Amino acid sequence: MSGLTFDTVDVSYDDRAAVVGFSNEVASGEWVGLIGPNGAGKSSLLRAVAGLTDSDGVISVDGRPLAAMSIRERARHVAYVAQNPITPEDMSAFDYVLLGRWPYVGRFGAESSRDRKAVDEVFERLRLIDFRERRLGELSGGERQRIVLARALAQETSVLLLDEPTSALDIGHQQQALELVTELRCHQQLTVVAAMHDLTLAGIYSDRLVMLDDGIVVADGSAAEVLTAERLGDVYHVCVTVDIDPDDGAVVVVPRRGFPVDGS
Amino acid sequence: MTSTGSAARWYVAAVALLVASIMLGASIGAAGPAAWRVPLALLDHLPLISIDAGISEIDWNIIWKIRMPRVVLGMLVGGMLSIGGASYQGVFRNPLVDPYLLGAAAGAGLGAIIVLTIARDTTSNWTVDPVPVAAFCGAMLTVFVTYLVGSGYRGSGQSGTTLVLAGVAVTAFVTAVQTYILQRNADVVREVFAWILGRLSSASWSDVRLCLPYIAVSVIILFAMRRHLDLLRVGDEEANALGMSVGRTRLIVVAAATLGTAAAVGVSGLIGFVGLVVPHVVRLAVGSSYRNLIPLSFLVGASFLILADIPGRTLQGGAETPIGVVTAFLGAPFFIYLLRTRAAQVAQ
Ligand SMILES: Nc1ncnc2c1ncn2[C@@H]1O[C@H](COP(=O)(O)OP(=O)(O)OP(=O)(O)O)[C@@H](O)[C@H]1O
Ligand SMILES: [Mg+2]
Numbered sequence: 027m028s029g030l031t032f033d034t035v036d037v038s039y040d041d042r043a044a045v046v047g048f049s050n051e052v053a054s055g056e057w058v059g060l061i062g063p064n065g066a067g068k069s070s071l072l073r074a075v076a077g078l079t080d081s082d083g084v085i086s087v088d089g090r091p092l093a094a095m096s097i098r099e100r101a102r103h104v105a106y107v108a109q110n111p112i113t114p115e116d117m118s119a120f121d122y123v124l125l126g127r128w129p130y131v132g133r134f135g136a137e138s139s140r141d142r143k144a145v146d147e148v149f150e151r152l153r154l155i156d157f158r159e160r161r162l163g164e165l166s167g168g169e170r171q172r173i174v175l176a177r178a179l180a181q182e183t184s185v186l187l188l189d190e191p192t193s194a195l196d197i198g199h200q201q202q203a204l205e206l207v208t209e210l211r212c213h214q215q216l217t218v219v220a221a222m223h224d225l226t227l228a229g230i231y232s233d234r235l236v237m238l239d240d241g242i243v244v245a246d247g248s249a250a251e252v253l254t255a256e257r258l259g260d261v262y263h264v265c266v267t268v269d270i271d272p273d274d275g276a277v278v279v280v281p282r283r284g285f286p287v288d289g290s
Numbered sequence: 291m292t293s294t295g296s297a298a299r300w301y302v303a304a305v306a307l308l309v310a311s312i313m314l315g316a317s318i319g320a321a322g323p324a325a326w327r328v329p330l331a332l333l334d335h336l337p338l339i340s341i342d343a344g345i346s347e348i349d350w351n352i353i354w355k356i357r358m359p360r361v362v363l364g365m366l367v368g369g370m371l372s373i374g375g376a377s378y379q380g381v382f383r384n385p386l387v388d389p390y391l392l393g394a395a396a397g398a399g400l401g402a403i404i405v406l407t408i409a410r411d412t413t414s415n416w417t418v419d420p421v422p423v424a425a426f427c428g429a430m431l432t433v434f435v436t437y438l439v440g441s442g443y444r445g446s447g448q449s450g451t452t453l454v455l456a457g458v459a460v461t462a463f464v465t466a467v468q469t470y471i472l473q474r475n476a477d478v479v480r481e482v483f484a485w486i487l488g489r490l491s492s493a494s495w496s497d498v499r500l501c502l503p504y505i506a507v508s509v510i511i512l513f514a515m516r517r518h519l520d521l522l523r524v525g526d527e528e529a530n531a532l533g534m535s536v537g538r539t540r541l542i543v544v545a546a547a548t549l550g551t552a553a554a555v556g557v558s559g560l561i562g563f564v565g566l567v568v569p570h571v572v573r574l575a576v577g578s579s580y581r582n583l584i585p586l587s588f589l590v591g592a593s594f595l596i597l598a599d600i601p602g603r604t605l606q607g608g609a610e611t612p613i614g615v616v617t618a619f620l621g622a623p624f625f626i627y628l629l630r631t632r633a634a635q636v637a638q
Contacts, residue, residue, distance in 0.1 A: 063624065076530075076531045077530065077531070078527050078530055078531060096532065097533050097534070097535055098533035098534075099533075101531065101532050102533070104531075105530040105531075106528075108527065108528060111522070111524065111525075111528060112523075112524050112525040112528065114523045114524065114578065116578050117523065117578070117579070118575050121520070122524075125520070125521055125524060125532060126532065128521055128532045128533050129497030129532065129533035131517075136517075139587065165330075178567070233635060
């Protein structure tokens with residue numbers, strides 16, 4: 027069994043449950059979009075996979091439970107891009123991406139030439155060569171976002187977790203970043219789980235959408251199955267119409283004025 | 291690539307500065323040989339080199355037994371406080387902290403005060419001076435208590451903030467105890483003050499031997515951890531997600547920095563501002579990467595303290611100015627300047 031599997035995963039803070047009984051199988055190379063309103067538990071789930079918060083149940087990568095791995099080993103399997111990553115202003119882009127090699131370098135040793143080569147390759151693949159020696163503080167939000175993505179790719183993991191990867195980007199850079207992930211995913215069999223707020227983009231780029239509400243899965247399937255006006259009204263308390271593009275079947279969620287028909 | 295090249299130049303400059311500082315520190319003093327003869331005499335005593343420096347046995351003793359221990363101690367203490375400050379700044383991701391943050395200074399002060407007041411009579415004929423030992427133990431113990439208190443909470447994770455707050459609380463408590471003891475023993479206030487303000491003037495080779503092992507261990511560990519400190523710059527969470535055990539790293543760095551700081555404080559008293567200001571000066575030159583910051587802070591801090599010790603030797607004729615006064619006198623205005631010009635970076 028390959029990819030990322032969840033077996034009744036619970037995440038709770040003190041007594042409050044953030045994710046309840048989450049079970050799912052993400053195939054190797056699949057892109058799953060995690061959607062749901064604020065506080066639904068999307069970040070909690072991603073953070074549990076990255077080992078940043080305690081969880082019950084079993085999460086495994088390629089059949090191996092993450093709990094059985096050391097944190098260095100986990101970092102060789104799972105890369106995590108936070109929603110608002112800290113990017114030290116005067117760190118160079120190269121040094122920042124080089125941090126992605128941390129799970130591979132010796133305990134105190136310097137990075138090997140192999141690590142540097144891996145980083146150079148990532149810069150090349152993402153067409154970021156020009157930014158190599160630039161300081162992070164001098165980059166635009168979109169450029170910085172790509173550097174952060176580059177760091178995650180330098181980790182050479184099979185699973186990539188993205189927490190709202192495009193929330194700070196304009197529409198053009200959003201698309202650029204998502205296209206990039208798509209390209210890489212095909213290129214190297216990357217399994218992607220991305221929490222996203224833009225439902226239309228989530229639908230277009232994901233193979234499958236999983237919708238959470240209050241820590242519970244309320245829908246799981248293709249964009250057309252998950253994104254219905256009725257369900258969105260129920261879960262998000264929002265008034266929308268959902269159009270399906272007749273040419274390519276893309277699901278477009280359009281906000282409308284007015285109050286939703288209350289589902290409860 | 292340009293950045294590594296310029297860093298190399300800064301290393302050369304820092305080593306040159308240190309050598310010059312050592313020469314200067316050995317050459318200047320109230321009594322003794324003409325200053326220009328001293329570097330020659332030092333060279334003469336290096337293996338395989340023989341120069342006629344033209345100085346007497348007595349002059350050489352002044353150089354070797356009085357000035358050199360002072361220079362070497364200044365080098366070790368200054369380097370240690372700076373590297374300790376840089377490490378603390380890294381581990382707490384706060385450029386405004388110094389190695390006394392978790393109570394090392396207060397604890398050392400309390401240790402020294404206890405010996406100077408309560409146990410002065412019983413220990414006056416000991417062969418080993420108990421003051422540095424008590425200061426060392428006081429510093430280690432206080433930071434240990436801070437660590438126990440500060441890492442006790444689980445709620446907010448092992449963030450550095452709770453440790454810093456615990457440091458504030460423990461420092462306040464220990465300082466209160468200090469004040470209480472001093473009030474009941476007003477006769478030793480002068481002596482305690484002399485100790486607190488820091489001094490290298492009475493330095494001997496035995497002081498150097500006393501602190502060297504601890505400082506050496508500390509410096510080696512901190513040097514080895516400099517990449518960990520770089521990774522910590524992206525935050526606890528992401529460092530963790532990249533495979534570093536943040537809690538353990540913080541513990542190792544704090545323990546190592548505290549060990550060396552306690553040893554330095556034990557032999558020299560509380561010399562302020564070095565650990566705060568020197569890493570900043572180095573940052574201005576080579577940037578914030580700990581890969582360069584750690585080694586360069588040691589070199590620059592060592593030079594700074596050797597040089598800061600020189601004006602005190604002659605400033606007031608007979609009575610020497612405590613070196614802690616000199617460093618604070620130079621350091622505080624510079625620190626204010628940093629605050630005003632770099633407030634934006636400091637805030638992030
Ligand atoms: N560190 C924490 N301590 C306590 N409760 C938390 C913590 N982090 C999240 N929660 C709670 O857990 C629930 C799920 O939060 P989570 O961040 O996973 O939601 P989310 O789906 O990512 O929301 P958003 O879309 O706003 O990012 C929320 O009720 C939140 O208040
Ligand atoms: Mg979130």
